[in-house]
Amino acid sequence: MSAPAVKDHPIHRRWIGQSMKRVEDPRLLTGRGKYIDDIVVPNMAHAAVLRSPHAHARIKKIDASKARALPGVLLVLTGAEAVEQTGPLPCFANPPVAQYCIAVDRVRHVGETVAAVVAESRYIAEDAVDRIEVEYEPLPVVVNPGDASTSKGDAVLHPDRGANNIAHQRTLTFGSYDEDMRSVDVIVRRKVRWPRSGAQPMETVGAIASYDEGTRKFTIYANTSMYNYVGWLMAVSLKVPAHKLNIVPTIAGGSFGSKIFTHKVLVLAATLARACGRPVKYVEDRLDNMTSCDNHGSDRIYELELGLKRDGTMLAFGMKVIDDYGAYLQFGVGHHGNAAAQLTGPYRIKSARIDLTAVFTNKCQQGAYRGFGSEVNNFALERIVDAAADELGISPVEIRRKNFIQPEQFPYKIPTGNVYDSGNYGAVLDKALEMADYDGWRRRQAEARKQGRYIGIGLASCQERSVFSSTEFWFWNHEPGFALTSSPESVNIKIDPTGKAFVTLYSPFWGNSPETMATQIVAEQLTIDPSDIEITYADTDQGLMGTGPGGSRYTVMIAGAIAGAATDIKRKLFKIAGHFLEASEQDLELRDGRVSVRGTDRGMTIPEIALQAYYFRLSLPDDCNSGLDARFTYDHPYTTQPNADRSDLGVFYPIMGHMCHIPIVEIDIETGQLTYLKYVAVHDCGTVVNPMTLAGHVRGGTVQGIGSTMYEHFYYDEQGQLVTANFADYLIPTLKEAPPNIEVGHVVTPSPFTEYGIKGGGEGGRMGVPPALASAVEDALRPFGVKIDTLPITPMKIRDMIRAAQQRKG
Template identity: 55%
Template sequence: MLHDALGGNCAFERTFDFGDVDTDMAAADVVVTERMRWRRSGGQPLETVGAVADYDVSSNSMRIHTNSVSFTSYLFMVAGTLKLPANKLDMVPVPAGGSFGTKLFATKPAILAAMCSREAGRPVMYLEDRVDNMSNCDHHGSDRHYEVRLGVTRDGLFTSLDIDTVDDYGAYIQFGVGHHGNALAQVVGPYRIGSVRYRVRAVLTNKNQQGAYRGFGSEVNNWALEQIVDKAAQELGIDGAEIRRRNFIRSFPYFIPSGNVYDSGDYEAVLDKAMQIGEYDRWRKEQATARAEGRYLGIGLISAQERSVFSATEFWFFFDEPGAPVTSMPESVTLKVDATGNITATLYSCAFWGNSPETMVAQLVAEEFDCDPHDVSVVYQGTRTGLPATGPGGSRTTVMLAGAVEGASGKIKEKAVRAAAHLLEADVDDLEWRDGGFEVRGVPEQRKTLAEIAVMLHLFKHSFDDDVESGLEESKVFDHPYTTMPSPDRKDLGVFYPFMGHACHVPVVEVDIETGGVTFLSYAAIHDCGTLVNPRSLAGHIQGGTAQGIGTALHEEFVYDDSGQLLTASYLDYLIPTSVEVPELTMGHHESPSPWTPHGIKGGGEGGRMMAPAAINVAVNDALAPLGVRITELPMTPDRIRAALRAAGVTG
């Protein structure tokens, strides 16, 4: 027994009922059941977590340079641990070298370096080595056992969903059971399911603690849901694409049983595009030919959600008493137009971590002011002089920074138009923004560019009225656009992840039944992240996330022995897919703009990994279906595939 005070090692247990599950299950013609196992893996950033701390005894202040990707909103936690006033602590962002969630609230290196610096009286650097990062970091991924039931009519319509999961959290529960909050934000996937029961048991063990890893628990729910949907299709003799099509949500906004809302979508259009670019019908014919030749090809098709832009209620609504009111989870930007008309954007959360916020912010600023994105300078500010910010996580950054840029740009134009009206001796209402400046409507030769306005505001303030201040600089703190509180009885968990992305992945694999090896023959994916901001960076998200999903599905696993010793503490034993194992992706996009976000944008940062494990599992099971073999455990290593074949009497 690890925790005597708990009477065991189960730190949390709760069952949620949304709707009448028992009645809906009884009304189903078929109840499909499955036991499944998702084993733990973790993000593997190119650079581990580190910090350089420098304590100034004369001012009792501390400056810490760190590659943690979120520290602005939670500065008080680090300051409290160090017993410093928050205004005496300045945390300065440096490029993260990749994160995938693993550097979200990564505070241990910063605190250790700071404590040592104060003791030593000189700057101290603390940097994890790879073994430390893998065995004692803040962020291993989920580690779950599932029992799932799905009620289905003979026509293939879903009636009710029952999920019972046991989650191995390791030594601590850093984020409460927020992983399951993520799951409940999209628990029914893209389907009309009238009722849901969700039971979670959070278990403490002597493994490393769980934390954030790309998907943060909702990718696991996608996998479990899509496996039971695919099994239902198999038992009813309905094509996997068809059973999904029959159950798609078609009208928006749509409130799911747990209370979250989906803002927009066109799931059937995404499915059709994915089947087209993935050549679904052709591969079905190829599959039949291959089976006649004794080869085992499988086609995986899944439709899954990607929630974006969290509200912090996901971390505490499991408990009877609210941990806090609805939080704003803001993001901030300061835009400065200098005397020559050049624009600098200052961000306040963290430096480059792979999402390329510099590219995205420069692009958004350029669109607002009709300038070249390369002429926009993007810089970062430490916490001491920073504005409220939350940082990345939950596919939120593009939506939130777009709102902040839009707001700050509006403030700058509001001041600039008044200055332009004065300089042009025109009424403000007679001016319009066009091609990087303000001009008199119908008289385009009477105009002032932004640079001409800026130089006057910077150097010649006394040319204007007394209420005009020098300079052209504005900030915007952009708060979460739409979130609500849960109901007191938790029958409705509220709106906390409303901007719902969607995707359909179609991998084609061949399984070698003699070795258990899995080879990719094709991989197609269509994603809907609302209005596209930068297709190239989104493609990077999907490619990288799919590579990580391949690792989760086929290769990566933190293995512990019976005494809790980690056996895979280096890349000699912890296997990561290389370019040889990752196929070329055929990608496409569909746009269903959100009605509630700036420009209709939705997040897409966790794309790929949210879908790939489910799709690859379906593909492998489709390949092995003629042999009566079904794999329900990830990763699907060659040993596990061979063991399943032997259990079915297939000797290979």
């Protein structure tokens, strides 16, 4: 695919850019939204699961006789029984890693499903779970990712894949890396650690599955998101043709990535429904969700190097990374494909290298979490940029400004082969510095230090790639098993006989604002009032292709799909109106819901045209059929194939947002407590469709990023036990821990590749916080020589680092 033609973006807009109230909110705020647990189907039974207490063990024997004898129990299913009906769960790795909805012969992490119970109520099912007796043979546990490559014998999680726990190993070099490193004046090195944390939406994953013996067809209600894109893969797991599986989307109470691939829950519910002959509801409880869901994020150890000239010019950036993927490899190493889209950040770095070792350990597998690996890359890159500024004696502002890609250089190809569409990073930085009163705070910081107070000023200039191409899921593989290249989005627009618009989306609502975005874009395209637009969602039986929300893609993609469908509708509106007005279509214009002859008062409203289109066929032009509707599938705007040796990964994430976060904090060195004095977040998300909803994304994502930076950690002990498996131990920030005011600013550089110039903005808040806050804490503690190389930065860690520094100084 060649570079797309540059789009012209209309300057005068009525609805795009307005802070319209969310269309989704009235039914949710009045308690009328239907979440998965609100849905009841006739004759529905309930499921609960038995989870492994061991991190690694063979399953020697399961005795479910006491559970089956409990009144109200309909079914107890073990892995050995389930595998007769179902195959492995979908996996993007090649070769794939076998994972089942119920463990078959061994468990590989605490919380893995060992058996499932179906009963008349959830209460009975939970009681029955407690009566199942399992004999385990414990096996050696691998928790430290550094030990994975030397694991042998029974410590190897997947012996069929090799003699150790290396899941994937590959080095990719982009550009003349070795030559550039030889030419630099300074090589700055730093080791950083990003521990795993995860999405914690209010609602866990759930499904209601039924199986019709007559038609041999499954129907599954689910709060999943990529149901139209990967539903057929679940059909493969269930051993039925794809047309024998209908997935019906429900409202999702948040996701942040954790409900993208919900195969385990959906396949389990469907397997139980088929086995017991009744519809089955299974909704994870919080322990299920935290120990075995798809909400665990990245878990990495980096050794970084950045080569620079003495004046601060960056030339080459390299990383050696060990990534702890847990017990399975559901996404392959897609997290690293994602990060490669913005590997060198906003900087004019000539070459790069990634030396990746992905390993298996006895932990829950990684899933998707807001940023999908790119937020970790932001943290790593910005940490070493700060280290370089310190070593060279350059201010953190100037080293960034000196190396920014300049506005006239866009579209800009980075070393990995991805292309950035547009940007003005200097303008974003300048606005953030102004909003934060950066120079003023530097003066106040100096005065505070004289008084024994420790104020820190952080800074991070980061990318937010948006609108993924599916090549990111497989180009890391040595041999792609399924080299898909499509990641489209579809829409259907029907104008009814009264002129009202009905819009069908083929991806779900999962807490974002798809109905609001679609309403504003349809209103803009057809020049109608938003109150005349109704949004619905299709199941997979009705579904056109829809990849779903994720990767900050949805607004961009539905804008393209709506524009395509609206163009077809407008073509028909003009044809019919031109026929009745006896005017050339070239002389017509659409404005305020009315097709008029330019320069005259002659025209027809959309309701008038629609009435003719539906009921007066013989009055229409001969080549015009009845009705007024259009469907359109919009493909990814710019994708190219990677080359064979992967020295160029192709274009796969070209819609590139940018942000600058400046937190200003004060630290109590006695307690380690951090107080926010100011927090500024300036983002470039291209043309902003709805400033209010975008500000909500940025503020919410920023607080979520604070959680990842300061509090959250899925901590496993040496025996592989998840110590932080509840909200008493896994700490998420509340409003009390958030900055009192997150000041949000925008700089707009429209994308030349998308409708209206829109870029994604759903993940940026979280993606900018960790490096910004780390730099703020490090800046505050500069008198002690403290370096922030790992997260979370808890008050206890801060206090311990200060005390260690004081002891070193004597």
